[in-house]
Amino acid sequence: MASNEEITGPISQEDVEAADKLKNEANEYFKKQSYNNAIELYTKAIEKNPKNAVFFANRSIANLRLENFGYALSDASKAIELDRSYTKAYYRRAAAYMSLGKYKLALKDFEYVTKVRPNDQDAKMKYTECNKIVKKIAFEKAISVDKKEVNIADSINLDAMTIEDEYVGPALEDGKVTLKFVTELMEFYKRQKKLHKKYAYKILIDVKAYLQKQPSLVDIKVADEAKFTVCGDIHGQYYDLMNIFKLNGLPSETNPYLFNGDFVDRGSFSVECIFTLFSFKLLYPNHFYMSRGNHETLDMNRMYGFRGEVSSKYTSQMADLFTEVYNWLPLAHCINSRVLVMHGGLFSKDDITLDDIRKVDRNKQPPEDGIMCELLWSDPQPMLGRAPSKRGVGCQFGPDVTNTFLQRNGLDYVIRSHEVKNDGYEIAHDGKCITVFSAPNYCDTMGNLGAFITMNGKDLKPNFTTYEAVPHPDVKPMAYANSFFNMLCQ
Incomplete structure (x- = not known):
């Protein structure tokens, strides 16, 4: 993956426009489910303009589709770092956490979105659904501890x-x-x-x-x-x-x-x-x-x-x-x-x-x-x-x-x-x-x-x-x- 390092100098308008063009091309590949090609182009867009959170969030979802959960997590986190108010990046990171079985960390991301956007019904619904999963897993664990000696077979x-x-x-x-x-x-x-x-x-x-x-x-x-x-x-x-x-x-x-x-x-x-x-x-x-x-x-x-x-x-x-x-x-x-x-x-x-x-x-x-x-x-x-x-x-x-x-x-x-x-x-x-x-x-x-x-x-x-x-x-x-x-x- 491309380095996510910040660059110190200003980004030229030319690079901003070139990056947007690459992102649009990548989106077309993504729609065709050609995720590797999409990732390659999102990466090139990031190289041109590493300060655009959308590029990282988009690359995150493409990596999720390829089961590259570690990369998806890191890209979503970078998007959040660049734009704390970018709701979609929290959703991407939550999906990466869930894929890795880290349900409580996913819940934290949803909780954050509901706090900063209290009127966002979609965020509220996702928080509630994720909370149900966390509680269900906790309940299953509690039962399995109680029934440690039970052998289903x-x-x-x-x-x-x-x-x-x-x-x-x-x-x-x-x-x-x-x-x-x-x-x-x-x-x-x-x-x-x-x-x-x-x-x-x-x-x-x-x-x-x-x-x-x-x-x-x-x-x-x-x-x-x-x-x-x-x-x-x-x-x-x-x-x-x-x-x-x-x-x-x-x-x-x-x-x-x-x-x-x-x-x-x-x-x-x-x-x-x-x-x-x-x-x-x-x-x-x-x-x-x-x-x-x-x-x-x-x-x-x-x-x-x-x-x-x-x-x-x-x-x-x-x-x-x-x-x-x-x-x-x-x-x-x-x-x-x-x-x-x-x-x-x-x-x-x-x-x-x-x-x-x-x-x-x-x-x-x-x-x-x-x-x-x-x-x-x-x-x-x-x-x-x-x-x-x-x-x-x-x-x-x-x-x-x-x-x-x-x-x-x-x-x-x-x-x-x-x-x-x-x-x-x-x-x-x-x-x-x-x-x-x-x-x-x-x-x-x-x-x-x-x-x-x-x-x-x-x-x-x-x-x-x-x-x-x-x-x-x-x-x-x-x-x-x-x-x-x-x-x-x-």
Whole structure:
């Protein structure tokens, strides 16, 4: 990002006009949802005229759309510093705080606006709505403290759930997932039908029981001539997930897969995605792998739609059970002791080993720093060294950091996901840090390709398959997201 430093000299009229022109061009890109181009032009406008709060506030919302919450926060704060009365900048900062799960700080911004503009009904309404969220979360926390020992999976009474005669969907056989079940389930979901809650709960309970026995870092062995596939973010894009299986074959003992986090949120078919993936996990536990992403967390699910979707299609109790299950997802996988796969990236310290990852106590919401946080949130950067994260969580790491980590741990390269890429993948750090993102035309707006990686066990050379988005029923992304957050990001 461009420096936000004040300049001491006066700004010429010529620069002011040039900056306004750049801002208008950027606004056009923003309307077309071409956020990277918009950011580039807002940055150029700021370079011409760093004293205009609007440029920073506009760049802030573009960064919010790209999930660069750290940059969005810093830009909104700069806009406020330049113009204390600029209401929109407070809204942008509040949205950034909320994206980072800092609801009380968001509330402070709304409170400030209501004080300086007591007759602003919109500000009053946003303050009230944010206050409700803060109180609800405080209430949920209080309840969870009171019920510390309550385990949701253990409290579900499956025997009390009856399968109604009119239910004609897929059924577990003797309580077990079979290939017939999962094949029928995928077709059932394509027709926008809903799996019976008894089977849904049973799958979650069984997956949790399995995952609890797994280490935080799972070692995967792939035979020399065997094929192995790694997929990146799916983000609730069920019909694109089905397209991956069409292009690359269904998961099986001879066609193993690793899905590298962010199965849910944003896309409005997240329930369908996660139950399909969990069914394959139960069917082929040693040939189908799933890593935790930063969206398999409570704060993200609360804001970006998954919690709302589960509560709408099932119950809020099931949403709580999902949180319990996600806490047990492994944080990373190591293929043939040579390739490390994690959702986010590497670390703020140089001395981290694979054993350190194995020892992480993962049964919790990710902390704001440390190994677990960085595995889920970090991103690579082209520059050497490290930098604060554009997301406001984790860190950014350069090619030297990647090299040091690989040498220390005897690895060839790392695969991570977590970032939209135009081609569905990106090879960085001299081929040693690969990003794969499997949700094409992310959120129906980004126009990117999706990709997956295939390799054989012998040389582990990554091969990339890219594909375009396929049509899906007319349910918009973020349909179940927190409506207040959506309103803030307009």
